[in-house]
Amino acid sequence: MKRSVLVIGAVSLVTSGLVGGAVFAQAKKYDMVTVVKITGINWFNRMEQGVKKFATDTKMNATQTGPAQADAAQQAAIIEDLIARRPAAIAVVPFSPETLEPVLKKAMDRGIVVVTHEASNQKNTMWDVEAFDNTAFGARLMDRLSKCMGGSGKYAVFVGSLTSKTHNEWADGGINRQKAAYKGMQMVATKQETYDDADKAYERAKEILRAYPDIKGFQGSASTDVAGIGRAIEEAGLAGKTCVYGTSLPSIAGKYLDTGAVDGIGFWDPADAGYVMNKVAQMVLDGKKITNGMNLGIKGYNKVSVKGKVITGQAFVDVDKSNYKQYPF
Amino acid sequence: MRLPHLDPYLRFLLLANLVIVLFAALRSGGTFVGIDNLQSMATQLPELGLLALAVMLAMISGGGGIDLSVVATANLAAITAGLTSRALFSADEQATAFTLTFVAVALLVGAACGFLNGLLVSGLRFAPILATLGTLQVYTGVAIVLTSGTAVIGFGDGLTELGGGTLLGLPYPMWVFLIVAALLAFVLGRTRFGLRLYLMGTNAKAAHFAGIRTRTIVLATYTLSGLLAATSGILFAARANSAKADYGSSYLLIAILIAVMGGVNPSGGFGRVLSLVLAAVALQFVSSTMNLLSLSNFLKDFTWGLLLLLSVVLTNSTFRWWTSRPRKEVNAGT
Numbered sequence: 001m002k003r004s005v006l007v008i009g010a011v012s013l014v015t016s017g018l019v020g021g022a023v024f025a026q027a028k029k030y031d032m033v034t035v036v037k038i039t040g041i042n043w044f045n046r047m048e049q050g051v052k053k054f055a056t057d058t059k060m061n062a063t064q065t066g067p068a069q070a071d072a073a074q075q076a077a078i079i080e081d082l083i084a085r086r087p088a089a090i091a092v093v094p095f096s097p098e099t100l101e102p103v104l105k106k107a108m109d110r111g112i113v114v115v116t117h118e119a120s121n122q123k124n125t126m127w128d129v130e131a132f133d134n135t136a137f138g139a140r141l142m143d144r145l146s147k148c149m150g151g152s153g154k155y156a157v158f159v160g161s162l163t164s165k166t167h168n169e170w171a172d173g174g175i176n177r178q179k180a181a182y183k184g185m186q187m188v189a190t191k192q193e194t195y196d197d198a199d200k201a202y203e204r205a206k207e208i209l210r211a212y213p214d215i216k217g218f219q220g221s222a223s224t225d226v227a228g229i230g231r232a233i234e235e236a237g238l239a240g241k242t243c244v245y246g247t248s249l250p251s252i253a254g255k256y257l258d259t260g261a262v263d264g265i266g267f268w269d270p271a272d273a274g275y276v277m278n279k280v281a282q283m284v285l286d287g288k289k290i291t292n293g294m295n296l297g298i299k300g301y302n303k304v305s306v307k308g309k310v311i312t313g314q315a316f317v318d319v320d321k322s323n324y325k326q327y328p329f
Numbered sequence: 330m331r332l333p334h335l336d337p338y339l340r341f342l343l344l345a346n347l348v349i350v351l352f353a354a355l356r357s358g359g360t361f362v363g364i365d366n367l368q369s370m371a372t373q374l375p376e377l378g379l380l381a382l383a384v385m386l387a388m389i390s391g392g393g394g395i396d397l398s399v400v401a402t403a404n405l406a407a408i409t410a411g412l413t414s415r416a417l418f419s420a421d422e423q424a425t426a427f428t429l430t431f432v433a434v435a436l437l438v439g440a441a442c443g444f445l446n447g448l449l450v451s452g453l454r455f456a457p458i459l460a461t462l463g464t465l466q467v468y469t470g471v472a473i474v475l476t477s478g479t480a481v482i483g484f485g486d487g488l489t490e491l492g493g494g495t496l497l498g499l500p501y502p503m504w505v506f507l508i509v510a511a512l513l514a515f516v517l518g519r520t521r522f523g524l525r526l527y528l529m530g531t532n533a534k535a536a537h538f539a540g541i542r543t544r545t546i547v548l549a550t551y552t553l554s555g556l557l558a559a560t561s562g563i564l565f566a567a568r569a570n571s572a573k574a575d576y577g578s579s580y581l582l583i584a585i586l587i588a589v590m591g592g593v594n595p596s597g598g599f600g601r602v603l604s605l606v607l608a609a610v611a612l613q614f615v616s617s618t619m620n621l622l623s624l625s626n627f628l629k630d631f632t633w634g635l636l637l638l639l640s641v642v643l644t645n646s647t648f649r650w651w652t653s654r655p656r657k658e659v660n661a662g663t
Contacts, residue, residue, distance in 0.1 A: 033623070039625065039626055039627065063623050065620070065623060065625075065626065066626065067579075067626050068625075068626040068627045068629065068630050069578075069579035070579075071575075071576075071577060071578050071579040071580075072573065072575070072577075073376070073565070073569075073576050073578075073579070073580060074579055074626075076568070076569060077373050077620075078620050078626070080369045080372065080373055081366070081369055081370075081373075081616070081617045081620035081621060082620060083365065083369060084360060084363065084365035084366035084368075084617075084621065085357075085360060085366075085620070085621050086360075086365070096480060096573060096576075098480040098482050098569070098570075098571040098573070099480060099569035099570075099571050099573060099576060100569075101569075101571070102489060102492060102493060102568060102569060102570045103568075103569075106493065110365075161478065161575070162477060162478035162479060163478055163479050163480060163573065193478065195575075
């Protein structure tokens with residue numbers, strides 16, 4: 001009897017597949033998939049809102065997917081599977097651009113439009129969308145950090161991974177600005193790797209606080225960095241004595257901004273980036289040209305600069321305790 | 330239908346695969362069984378399959394045998410191989426020499442990593458889970474120091490062809506996997522070494538008193554695990570045209586899951602290559618189905634977990650209706 005239950009289960013599963021398949025067949029104009037580094041974190045949830053908005057605005061079948069664990073291997077596997085599905089376009093935020101080169105090449109060889117984000121060194125892409133010049137953004141964070149620190153003292157720099165090109169450009173942009181303009185400040189240790197994980201950032205921050213009790217500043221890169229640093233600062237009771245700036249989102253850093261453990265954050269809106277990536281892909285599909293100074297119709301991307309395959313906007317967002325609530329994500 | 334020599338694991342896995350394939354093929358409107366998707370799956374599966382085979386060997390050896398260092402070994406092998414071959418040859422102009430050196434160095438490093446695990450387990454009597462957890466950190470650490478965490482890039486046409494090319498419609502990684510799996514099945518099922526390994530895994534003391542040199546067997550088993558992991562590392566590198574210390578970092582648990590779902594006994598003495606291959610296939614089917622149907626990757630993890638639990642429940646001897654079926658049918662048939 002139990003066996004028959006199993007058989008019925010299997011049959012009903014297959015039948016539901018049949019019915020579902022029929023619904024799927026009503027495809028919209030273009031099938032466009034955005035593949036992010038990892039699903040289920042605020043940053044990429046916000047990006048998904050942008051992708052969905054694009055889908056609503058343009059009636060395209062635009063969706064977002066990504067691995068459940070941050071792992072280059074899994075992201076490559078997802079793209080590999082997508083190629084078999086033959087979407088018109090794939091927009092990717094690579095976890096590690098180098099390891100995706102062969103699979104993105106394969107996608108392009110099969111006639112799929114490939115657009116990337118946060119990967120200005122990607123070879124196998126048609127366009128790479130950057131919210132802003134990364135070096136300028138890093139320098140901007142350093143300007144704010146230095147102002148808070150009064151231009152002197154020790155600071156540490158965190159990155160999600162040493163292989164993430166953008167994170168390192170922000171970090172280096174900040175470090176170079178400090179070396180050029182704020183000679184009273186000294187960076188301690190090397191760039192700390194946090195694997196885009198708040199707990200790792202917390203551990204690293206505690207280690208730094210132990211090794212350098214007189215540390216005065218932190219610059220974070222992954223969206224989770226300042227949250228981890230903020231937690232360590234709060235626990236050490238140093239909220240008023242240290243300055244913490246980094247890339248993050250109000251939803252991640254908000255409570256630390258309130259307590260003063262984190263002093264300010266900078267970011268770009270991932271929803272806009274997701275929207276623009278898909279918009280660019282659609283333009284390629286429609287055979288439209290993308291030119292220097294062009295308006296892509298989204299704030300911060302009204303006058304993009306185009307160099308080679310890289311499209312750069314000016315979508316900076318600077319936020320502190322006073323105004324973070326204006327950005328509900 | 331009479332299926333007398335199928336053990337419960339094989340029966341469960343065959344049924345699971347059948348259900349998934351039917352569901353996926355219908356739901357995807359045929360894309361699932363299209364050549365593109367089949368090739369895509371056949372390219373992805375071997376890396377994980379080889380890692381699972383490596384874990385399986387350590388598990389069969391008993392005494393809490395497990396190899397947690399497989400992914401670290403794979404990456405270290407690929408990274409050292411990449412660095413060595415790049416130092417000696419030009420990837421583009423001397424592709425053959427480059428590829429051969431790459432493969433040789435990777436296998437050598439993999440064997441060395443496995444040998445060290447074996448030494449810790451058999452010589453120093455470390456619990457395998459601790460020994461290989463330690464070497465997991467050590468191998469990853471060495472890989473990060475060698476590369477400062479960046480990727481080693483550009484392995485030339487020879488390796489990219491191995492990663493992306495096909496022979497008779499079947500991707501090269503799948504050929505590698507099938508050949509290695511067949512060899513391993515032969516070694517386990519038809520050689521003295523295999524027999525002794527199973528005996529030792531079932532009862533190490535009895536095996537020892539029966540005159541089997543258990544230390545040597547353990548050493549050989551972990552070395553073989555290292556070799557399998559390195560083979561996986563070669564495929565990592567070939568597919569990504571790069572090697573990186575954190576590549577496939579989420580694969581360790583998946584490899585263990587495949588091994589256990591394939592009926593490998595974590596306390597030693599039992600494990601079949603064929604079941605493991607089917608378990609790997611089932612997971613790959615689920616994974617690709619989710620991606621084809623744009624379902625969440627969390628649902629994929631959930632389904633994998635569910636499959637494992639189902640396999641544990643349905644292959645458990647308390648479920649008589651399921652496990653005793655072949656015996657009844659044999660009786661009925663005679």
